[in-house]
Each structure stands twice: as structure tokens, then as C-alpha cells.
Amino acid sequence: MGQKTNPIGLRLGIIKGWDSNWYGGKNFAPKLIEDDKIRKYLHARLAKAGISKIIIERTLKLVTVNIFTARPGIIIGKGGQEVDRLKEELKKVTKKEIQINISEIKRPELDAVIVANTIARQIEGRISYRRAIKTAIASTMRIGAEGIKVLISGRLGGAEMARSEMYKEGRTPLHTLRADIDYTLTEAHTTYGRIGIKVWICKGEIYGKPELVPTIGIGSKSKQAGPRGKAPRKRR
Incomplete structure (x- = not known):
């Protein structure tokens, strides 16, 4: 679930x-x-x-x-x-x-919306999607996140057939309800179509109310x- x-x-x-x-x-x-x-x-x-x-x-x-x-x-x-x-x-x-x-x-590096939009703008600026994602992951982990996961889908690099690739580092426990998970979905609009970008960031666990x-x-x-x-x- x-x-x-x-x-x-x-x-x-x-x-x-x-x-x-x-x-x-x-x-x-x-x-x-x-x-x-x-x-x-x-x-x-x-x-x-x-x-x-x-x-x-x-x-x-x-x-x-x-x-x-x-x-x-x-x-x-x-x-x-x-x-x-x-x-x-x-x-x-x-x-x-x-x-x-x-x-x-x-700390914008720990905000999923800002991270996803940064990746999208870089892809629209013709920067390699792998480079954009790896830079974002490194920045997020350096600031203090427990984990980050990025899923990118579409005609990656202008390929003929669309595909999905996932990059992750650390832990993102989606079943643990006390885990503070930030999430967003955004799109990059390129000359060869739309690229979907999903970002999950785990900031730790919240105890108490x-x-x-x-x-x-x-x-x-x-x-x-x-x-x-x-x-x-x-x-x-």
C-alpha cells in the first residue's frame, strides 16, 4: 500500500x-x-x-x-x-x-518540490538527466537527509522508446507512517516530449503528536x- x-x-x-x-x-x-x-x-x-x-x-x-x-x-x-x-x-x-x-x-535541498523543479529546469536546459539527478541526490544527502529516491520516465536522452529509471540513496521507508517523507511529481517539457519526475525525500522519523x-x-x-x-x- x-x-x-x-x-x-x-x-x-x-x-x-x-x-x-x-x-x-x-x-x-x-x-x-x-x-x-x-x-x-x-x-x-x-x-x-x-x-x-x-x-x-x-x-x-x-x-x-x-x-x-x-x-x-x-x-x-x-x-x-x-x-x-x-x-x-x-x-x-x-x-x-x-x-x-x-x-x-x-534548506531547499530537503524540499522535494524544489529538488524536482531544479532537476526539471536542468533537463529543459539540455543538461544530462543523469548528471542533474546525481547532483541533486548528492546535495540532498550532504545537507542531512536520511534518504532520497528519484524516478524519471519518458524519452530519456531523446530515445525512440520511453523508459523509466530510478536512482536512490539511503532509506525511504514508505510503509512507516511516522517517517517524514516529502514527495512530489513534476514534468520537464523538452523538444522530444514530456519527462515525468518523481522525488521522495526522507527527513527522519517524527515521534509524538x-x-x-x-x-x-x-x-x-x-x-x-x-x-x-x-x-x-x-x-x-
Whole structure:
């Protein structure tokens, strides 16, 4: 089971939290669609900012967008001008007040999204896929990861027939639910087709009960609500 499913989805509510934290009720579907629009817009608008993930929180009148990035300077801009411009643009999308919080990723080599995007950009720049992957693996292990696995599929090197290759180092225990596994899937667009890239990074194991829901900009009622539209029951 652990080998086939998304490692982040498998660990939701155990050691991983949700990317959307709000209580929707009957308006769940429109809010979910709005969250998707916000994420797509930000990823397109800030393609060079090294965005890892976007966590969206909602109160009655406020939408809080938490952006985790490796290059916060690109988003903030000179004197915070870019952030103010971004707020105005998102207001047009949501028709609500927007608050933007930017968090810097101190060690981007341990972030699966950033590692996968780095490999994809290098392949699009005509660098050998083997060289790009081995460089990424070496950097990740040097920073302190317990393990990394990279699966690449497609017409590798412009070959006539598509194939898959896997590169790994260290341990990535997908069945161990307390293992802190970061995962992503991305694509490199080349002249001979699309190349799929999957990255798993094991950062260690988490013991105890971690804080799953961020508390930035959320009211006391919203803290208890998951993104599925109903507040979870308290365990006895």
C-alpha cells in the first residue's frame, strides 16, 4: 500500500497537515475551487521564486495565504512593493481581503518540490538527466537527509522508446507512517516530449503528536476544522 499511494496523503492527520485550513459547510465546493485558482495563479505568477507549497486559511472576511519559498526576496520586492501588488491581484480573484505571509525555506535541498523543479529546469536546459539527478541526490544527502529516491520516465536522452529509471540513496521507508517523507511529481517539457519526475525525500522519523494545523490568522473555531467541510470529532 505504501508503495502505491501518495506518501503525503497517506500521512494526513498523522504527521502531515492540510494545505487548506477552513470550515466550508455548504459553500465547500466554491471555496475549494477558489483555493485552486489562487494556487495556480501564484505558481504561474511566481514561477522563478522557488515556491514549495501554499497553505490557505480562511475566516469570515479574510483569506490568509502562507507562501513557503526558497527565494522570498523575489516575492517581497523592493520595499515590499511586489507583495502589495500581489495582494491587489488576489483581491480581484477572491473578492475578499487578502493577507500574505511569506516563510523562507532554510534548506531547499530537503524540499522535494524544489529538488524536482531544479532537476526539471536542468533537463529543459539540455543538461544530462543523469548528471542533474546525481547532483541533486548528492546535495540532498550532504545537507542531512536520511534518504532520497528519484524516478524519471519518458524519452530519456531523446530515445525512440520511453523508459523509466530510478536512482536512490539511503532509506525511504514508505510503509512507516511516522517517517517524514516529502514527495512530489513534476514534468520537464523538452523538444522530444514530456519527462515525468518523481522525488521522495526522507527527513527522519517524527515521534509524538506534531502540530498539524497552522495557527496563523485563524480564529479559534477555524482551528478545529479540516478542509473537508466538517470539523473532525474529538477522540476520547
